[in-house]
Amino acid sequence: MHNPYLPYPVRIAMLRVETEDKNLRTFKFEFLNLGDEEKFAYLPGQFAELSVSGQGEIPIGIASSPTEKGFVLFTVNRVGQVSSFMHNMKEGDVMGIRGPLGHPYPLDRLEGKNLLIIAGGFAVTTLRSTITWMLQPQNRPKYGKITFVYGARSPGLLLYKEEWSEWQKRDDIDVFVTIDREAPGWNGRVGFVPTVTKEVCPPPQNTAAIICGPPIMIKFTQPVLEAAGYSNDDIIMSLENRMKCGLGICGRCNVGPEYVCKDGPVFTLTQLNQLPKEY
Amino acid sequence: MTEYIVKDKLTFLRALASSGYNLIAPISMKNKIQMAPTDPDKVDLDYLNTFLSPKSLFFPQTEKMMAFHKDLTKSDAFVYKPLGLDQVKPSVIFGLRPCDAKGLSVIDKIFQNNRFTDPYWNTKYEPSVKIGLACLNPGPNCFCTAVGGSPFGEIGLDAITLVRGNGFGLKTLSAKGEEFLKNTSGLEIGDLTGEIADLKKKVEASLPLPLDLSKVQGATILSIFNQPHWKTTADRCLNCGTCTFVCPTCHCFDIQDEQDEEGGVRIRNWDTCMSWLYTVHGTGHNPRPTKTERMRQRFMHKIKYIPMKQDGTCGCIGCGRCVQLCPVNIDIREVAKQMNQG
Ligand SMILES: Cc1cc2nc3c(=O)[nH]c(=O)nc-3n(C[C@H](O)[C@H](O)[C@H](O)COP(=O)(O)OP(=O)(O)OC[C@H]3O[C@@H](n4cnc5c(N)ncnc54)[C@H](O)[C@@H]3O)c2cc1C
Ligand code: SF4
Ligand code: FES
Numbered sequence: 001m002h003n004p005y006l007p008y009p010v011r012i013a014m015l016r017v018e019t020e021d022k023n024l025r026t027f028k029f030e031f032l033n034l035g036d037e038e039k040f041a042y043l044p045g046q047f048a049e050l051s052v053s054g055q056g057e058i059p060i061g062i063a064s065s066p067t068e069k070g071f072v073l074f075t076v077n078r079v080g081q082v083s084s085f086m087h088n089m090k091e092g093d094v095m096g097i098r099g100p101l102g103h104p105y106p107l108d109r110l111e112g113k114n115l116l117i118i119a120g121g122f123a124v125t126t127l128r129s130t131i132t133w134m135l136q137p138q139n140r141p142k143y144g145k146i147t148f149v150y151g152a153r154s155p156g157l158l159l160y161k162e163e164w165s166e167w168q169k170r171d172d173i174d175v176f177v178t179i180d181r182e183a184p185g186w187n188g189r190v191g192f193v194p195t196v197t198k199e200v201c202p203p204p205q206n207t208a209a210i211i212c213g214p215p216i217m218i219k220f221t222q223p224v225l226e227a228a229g230y231s232n233d234d235i236i237m238s239l240e241n242r243m244k245c246g247l248g249i250c251g252r253c254n255v256g257p258e259y260v261c262k263d264g265p266v267f268t269l270t271q272l273n274q275l276p277k278e279y
Numbered sequence: 280m281t282e283y284i285v286k287d288k289l290t291f292l293r294a295l296a297s298s299g300y301n302l303i304a305p306i307s308m309k310n311k312i313q314m315a316p317t318d319p320d321k322v323d324l325d326y327l328n329t330f331l332s333p334k335s336l337f338f339p340q341t342e343k344m345m346a347f348h349k350d351l352t353k354s355d356a357f358v359y360k361p362l363g364l365d366q367v368k369p370s371v372i373f374g375l376r377p378c379d380a381k382g383l384s385v386i387d388k389i390f391q392n393n394r395f396t397d398p399y400w401n402t403k404y405e406p407s408v409k410i411g412l413a414c415l416n417p418g419p420n421c422f423c424t425a426v427g428g429s430p431f432g433e434i435g436l437d438a439i440t441l442v443r444g445n446g447f448g449l450k451t452l453s454a455k456g457e458e459f460l461k462n463t464s465g466l467e468i469g470d471l472t473g474e475i476a477d478l479k480k481k482v483e484a485s486l487p488l489p490l491d492l493s494k495v496q497g498a499t500i501l502s503i504f505n506q507p508h509w510k511t512t513a514d515r516c517l518n519c520g521t522c523t524f525v526c527p528t529c530h531c532f533d534i535q536d537e538q539d540e541e542g543g544v545r546i547r548n549w550d551t552c553m554s555w556l557y558t559v560h561g562t563g564h565n566p567r568p569t570k571t572e573r574m575r576q577r578f579m580h581k582i583k584y585i586p587m588k589q590d591g592t593c594g595c596i597g598c599g600r601c602v603q604l605c606p607v608n609i610d611i612r613e614v615a616k617q618m619n620q621g
Binding site: 001002003004005006007009032052053055056057080083094096240241242244245247248249250251254257262274275276277278279 | 399547557579585
């Protein structure tokens with residue numbers, strides 16, 4: 001019987017400090033055992049429990065795309081016990097990952113639609129996965145126009161610069177990267193995510209929005225989308241709650257009758273409007 | 280389904296114990312009746328119900344899930360290996376009360392849900408044979424009939440017995456029970472249908488009437504969640520968690536790592552939604568910051584969320600343990616009534 005609690009052993013193949021405050025690090029993992037990569041078949045929007053033997057586990061969104069073979073990527077903010085311990089680990093160290101957990105973004109249902117993808121701060125992780133996946137030649141024709149709005153407080157807090165600079169050069173995605181306030185050396189946009197969204201959001205007809213960011217950003221972006229005429233079925237979000245099992249068993253991540261880990265973390269605004277705001 | 284007459288209790292219990300299964304049955308420990316592995320001679324049948332629910336047989340209060348070592352000369356240093364999943368001798372559990380058996384079936388649907396199977400639960404729960412003991416003299420805190428159960432309830436059981444003179448009446452309820460009892464010595468085929476129906480009617484009549492939960496079931500989640508009574512309902516609650524520990528359908532757990540110089544283990548421990556730590560994020564944000572939200576969660580889970588997810592089955596099975604043991608006398612029946620009134 002498959003044991004969904006047992007992590008696949010992985011090696012830290014590469015470590016990268018992502019932000020100037022050094023609070024975010026990207027981990028590139030390679031599976032130690034042949035065949036485990038296939039068992040860990042995932043789609044954008046899913047997450048995994050990263051396991052450090054003797055320290056514990058943390059749920060982290062998968063930042064790589066399944067089209068990137070041979071490794072998986074996660075970007076971890078330094079918060080408490082396990083994440084801080086991980087920040088002190090080195091390339092070559094062995095740890096574990098288990099999953100994939102949760103549901104991906106509804107990639108099938110979104111086919112044929114224009115997409116507005118909005119990210120704030122380090123919540124951009126699973127959207128890196130999504131955009132990388134969608135820009136693959138075999139996937140890109142399935143979607144209409146893609147607009148990406150990404151904001152952080154300052155240039156040094158933006159993740160994945162290499163990736164979005166590449167995307168900026170393409171003509172099949174519109175990329176709007178913004179920072180909260182003017183900063184030396186920054187020639188790009190300045191302004192909060194909700195303001196930029198208001199300016200650049202495509203018309204709501206046949207368009208869906210995926211939003212990931214801190215609560216304050218979501219709070220001010222949601223009304224912008226509503227005012228622009230987006231339907232609640234087409235506003236898609238990913239929730240976070242404290243987790244342990246990731247399997248809908250240990251009980252702790254519930255929002256009403258739904259478990260964020262097993263039934264989410266992806267929900268539409270229509271679904272969320274019927275649930276208690278316990279997240 | 281076969282009905283049997285069992286002439287002598289002890290002969291039957293001895294036959295169960297020599298069946299190649301571990302006998303688990305009610306015994307007296309520290310003046311409390313508990314389900315535990317036992318010799319047939321020590322089984323105590325003079326009990327209302329066990330002090331704690333039988334969930335710990337399949338879901339121990341603390342359980343080692345996996346272990347690792349730190350010996351870097353070996354290639355699997357720091358790699359977790361599972362514990363406790365080896366095939367063990369299966370158990371025959373005798374004397375489960377019907378309410379508790381129903382409670383086990385409620386949490387079974389969570390441990391083996393629509394996406395994942397918990398192997399630690401599965402390896403203990405699936406092979407065990409569960410034999411119930413019908414309640415002929417329910418206690419003052421019993422209210423199974425108020426929440427859709429019965430003192431002769433059959434859910435979650437492979438067979439049910441009732442005390443009959445020096446022996447039992449016995450009825451098989453599943454293919455597993457049928458198969459197991461077919462080979463047990465000392466059973467005579469009998470006809471108990473009329474007798475059970477009469478007794479069931481009589482005992483049920485001595486128990487509370489069904490609670491009216493129709494409005495709770497019909498209403499939206501948010502209309503019940505936002506009812507004004509929660510603040511006062513939770514006023515007395517100490518968030519002590521007693522109700523969650525004794526509840527047969529509370530299944531929440533925490534996962535923790537422990538280690539020393541040589542290696543470590545990952546273990547799970549019962550947890551309680553009454554605790555502040557249960558939901559607090561690493562950032563300090565807590566979606567259930569005060570006792571009111573935490574207590575509301577427990578009752579919403581039992582009376583609204585579980586029925587929504589399990590075809591109307593109530594998450595409370597009416598065993599009465601929380602009613603009896605809550606230090607401030609919070610009564611789930613009263614809370615349910617309030618939820619139904621709005
Ligand atoms: C679906 C999902 C995706 C996430 N994706 C990312 C990501 O891509 N990058 C990132 O940096 N963070 C992400 N998080 C948040 C991350 O899980 C927490 O920051 C992390 O668990 C903190 O653990 P800790 O041990 O460092 O902190 P402590 O405060 O010491 O936490 C102790 C334990 O509580 C649990 N816990 C605490 N906070 C959270 C939380 N917010 N969410 C879930 N469990 C928690 C964990 O089991 C943790 O080990 C995500 C959370 C969820 C639910
Ligand atoms: S036993 Fe009573 S006081 Fe303790 S948490 Fe439960 S309802 Fe509250
Ligand atoms: S983390 Fe255990 S139920 Fe969601």
